[in-house]
Amino acid sequence: MSTREFDIYTDGACSGNPGPGGWAAVITEGDNSREISGFEERTTNQRMELKAAVEALRAVPPGSRVRLFSDSAYLVNCFNQGWIKRWQNNGWLTGKGQPVENQDLWRELLELSRDIKVEWIKVKGHSTDRINQRCDYLARGAITAANENGNPAEEAGTGEGNVRQGRGTISGPGPKTTGFSANCNANGMRRLGLLTGGGDCPGLNAVIRAVVKGATYNYNLEVVGFNNGFRGLVENDAALIDDFAVSGILNRGGTILGTSNRDNPFDFRPGGSSDYRETDNDRSGDAVENLKKWGIECLVVIGGDGSLLLAHRFSKLGVPVIGIPKTIDNDLPATDVTFGFDSAVTTATDAIDKIHTTAESHHRVMVVEVMGRNAGWIALQAGMAGGGDIILIPEIPFEYQHIVDKIMERNSRGKKFSIIVAAEGAHPAGGEPIYQAKGDVKRLGGISSVIAREIEKRTDMESRATVLGHLQRGGSPTSYDRVLATRFGVKAVELFREGKYNEMVCLRGYDIESAPLEEAVAGTKRVDPSSEQVRAALAVGTSFGCPI
Numbered sequence: 001m002s003t004r005e006f007d008i009y010t011d012g013a014c015s016g017n018p019g020p021g022g023w024a025a026v027i028t029e030g031d032n033s034r035e036i037s038g039f040e041e042r043t044t045n046q047r048m049e050l051k052a053a054v055e056a057l058r059a060v061p062p063g064s065r066v067r068l069f070s071d072s073a074y075l076v077n078c079f080n081q082g083w084i085k086r087w088q089n090n091g092w093l094t095g096k097g098q099p100v101e102n103q104d105l106w107r108e109l110l111e112l113s114r115d116i117k118v119e120w121i122k123v124k125g126h127s128t129d130r131i132n133q134r135c136d137y138l139a140r141g142a143i144t145a146a147n148e149n150g151n152p153a154e155e156a157g158t159g160e161g162n163v164r165q166g167r168g169t170i171s172g173p174g175p176k177t178t179g180f181s182a183n184c185n186a187n188g189m190r191r192l193g194l195l196t197g198g199g200d201c202p203g204l205n206a207v208i209r210a211v212v213k214g215a216t217y218n219y220n221l222e223v224v225g226f227n228n229g230f231r232g233l234v235e236n237d238a239a240l241i242d243d244f245a246v247s248g249i250l251n252r253g254g255t256i257l258g259t260s261n262r263d264n265p266f267d268f269r270p271g272g273s274s275d276y277r278e279t280d281n282d283r284s285g286d287a288v289e290n291l292k293k294w295g296i297e298c299l300v301v302i303g304g305d306g307s308l309l310l311a312h313r314f315s316k317l318g319v320p321v322i323g324i325p326k327t328i329d330n331d332l333p334a335t336d337v338t339f340g341f342d343s344a345v346t347t348a349t350d351a352i353d354k355i356h357t358t359a360e361s362h363h364r365v366m367v368v369e370v371m372g373r374n375a376g377w378i379a380l381q382a383g384m385a386g387g388g389d390i391i392l393i394p395e396i397p398f399e400y401q402h403i404v405d406k407i408m409e410r411n412s413r414g415k416k417f418s419i420i421v422a423a424e425g426a427h428p429a430g431g432e433p434i435y436q437a438k439g440d441v442k443r444l445g446g447i448s449s450v451i452a453r454e455i456e457k458r459t460d461m462e463s464r465a466t467v468l469g470h471l472q473r474g475g476s477p478t479s480y481d482r483v484l485a486t487r488f489g490v491k492a493v494e495l496f497r498e499g500k501y502n503e504m505v506c507l508r509g510y511d512i513e514s515a516p517l518e519e520a521v522a523g524t525k526r527v528d529p530s531s532e533q534v535r536a537a538l539a540v541g542t543s544f545g546c547p548i
């Protein structure tokens with residue numbers, strides 16, 4: 001007797017916790033087609049996808065060969081990468097030693113696939129494939145029936161043809177969409193909002209990609225992207241971002257969403273300005289309304305201290321928020337590292353390497369000014385990596401005489417050039433940082449020229465200043481930042497799934513964790529002058545321009 005062959009499409013539709021979730025499968029054998037669907041109370045989308053697969057496999061005879069098409073990358077990976085077998089061998093514990101979720105279904109699936117040869121195939125979520133769409137429609141029909149009628153499951157399912165109904169009962173009508181409650185929006189899918197705020201940095205696109213792919217591939221969520229940071233939120237300049245939109249952007253600098261470090265919804269001005277004068281033009285209410293219009297349950301803010309502070313203010317208005325820490329400055333507390341930092345350090349190190357060769361040729365003192373605002377992380381790390389002779393950071397005020405002494409000491413050893421790496425916020429002891437003269441906005445910059453002039457005055461050596469500026473914010477992220485950004489983005493989606501709001505994802509040691517937003521926006525993380533890192537630099541002869 002020849003083996004019977006089936007194609008099965010499955011779908012588990014949005015549950016809108018705590019409510020019913022729908023599952024459905026379309027089973028075809030040659031020209032014959034059969035549809036099954038049902039729902040389960042207080043469930044998750046992932047469980048419903050799994051349920052659909054179990055119910056579908058139950059419906060085919062043992063000894064069959066099945067091609068099972070699913071839009072859940074997670075489910076397909078569980079099989080194709082042997083995770084289920086690993087869990088089974090591990091006493092149904094995950095790699096982290098926690099009990100595997102939905103164990104009942106996994107066990108049954110394993111049992112069923114003993115007698116049925118199953119090939120698992122990932123399809124693109126919500127593809128235009130007719131059977132895929134049909135399946136999605138059936139699963140959503142099951143939810144609608146449950147929500148609207150409070151029907152027992154036997155009456156759920158709106159599919160045509162040979163529809164087998166689900167089992168179980170539900171206790172009443174499901175929840176309706178209101179404000180930020182955890183419900184599905186009009187098309188039955190839960191929605192996340194996403195924006196990038198503040199100065200850009202390499203890795204923003206990598207995070208956007210991770211949030212969108214993490215949300216759509218694994219959880220059937222939709223992501224709404226707001227353009228140009230908080231400005232887009234106030235002006236409702238937004239669009240749905242699907243996985244196609246984020247394809248090919250992992251290595252691209254900048255942000256496909258655009259950003260702004262000038263727009264504060266609580267003090268908003270149409271032209272955008274960051275001088276922080278109070279205008280009494282609070283548009284935060286419009287921002288909140290726009291979130292509601294889109295049916296967004298949670299806003300993911302990718303930003304530095306300013307944007308996360310705004311996110312925190314929105315959380316106080318009742319908006320569920322999740323933060324992702326970005327900045328080249330690496331100055332956010334509650335995370336060991338922000339993404340963007342490694343790329344900026346790499347760019348600065350590369351520049352210092354180049355400055356090195358010309359400094360040596362001309363016997364000059366070269367002062368390289370790097371960004372970082374009031375924290376010296378970029379100067380410290382790029383200075384160490386680039387072999388800077390003198391590193392000047394805001395946390396350790398310098399004295400000109402010490403800088404000159406170091407240069408002269410090098411000269412006496414035959415080193416007729418010196419490299420100084422100065423943070424833009426560095427300043428002499430008892431002095432103030434240098435700000436650019438332009439406009440109302442106080443912007444750091446210019447210390448390198450001041451230092452170079454002072455060195456020429458105090459020595460007979462030529463000195464030049466180079467300001468790296470926005471080069472440090474541009475270009476492709478390093479591999480470290482791509483990985484960190486991806487891990488941060490995926491973790492943000494997981495926090496949403498767990499309903500863990502008003503948190504910021506963070507790196508602690510090697511682990512991705514989360515911390516309360518409150519903690520994340522409290523103050524600035526600065527270099528500790530007595531840290532091991534500073535001591536290591538001192539130990540190899542680097543001067544910090546003062547006696548320490």
Ligand code: F6P
Pocket residue numbers: 199261304327328329371372373424443444473
């Ligand atoms: O915070 C990132 C940063 O690049 C700082 O290092 C720098 O001081 C500032 O932004 C520059 O801002 P802008 O892009 O407005 O010139």
